[in-house]
Amino acid sequence: AQSVTQLGSHVSVSEGALVLLRCNYSSSVPPYLFWYVQYPNQGLQLLLKYTTGATLVKGINGFEAEFKKSETSFHLTKPSAHMSDAAEYFCAVSSSGNTGKLIFGQGTTLQVKP
């Protein structure tokens, strides 16, 4: 069975500081990994995804994530936080062997302080 663990339900950073949101996954088959962002009372928007190939993935709004198979991790980073980055972030895993269903982590709320 696949699962996702997001370490830290709340992360607070100052504007301009590095953002690091942690995600570890469990999968018996090669995983496909995703990061989504959700603003209050809205749906989820894809930030980036890893399927195959280059392990450092760049997404929208200056975010990037690195797939590390040995550590079963897919942490999300951004060099400099902006106030508009304050939102809920979800890591998700899917596998090539199933129907494309996403298994989500519990989410991490990012707070950006001025």
Place this chain on the structure above:
Amino acid sequence: EAEVAQSPRYKITEKSQAVAFWCDPISGHATLYWYRQILGQGPELLVQFQDESVVDDSQLPKDRFSAERLKGVDSTLKIQPAELGDSAMYLCASSLPRDRGPYTQYFGPGTRLTVL
């Protein structure tokens, strides 16, 4: 830019009543998903359609929930009767069909259900 449409955006109902949510996926997307997101948690898949066929409804509480996608385009999710524990955000997503690897799932704005 094409979007997934959902209605209503908000629904308040009393327990034991029936409720229905509607989703219109992005044109051309054959795969449609319904997720439930309880406050403070990540979304969980309720049901997945490929065209008009259900391919995964293993987490759908079938005693009270039903979903249909009769013409393989828009979809309706129904709850009857609603229970207090059904209060959640109901998200619809769509994607192209899978050939190799997963296609991106595009999410609608969701329907926030409150059961009193």
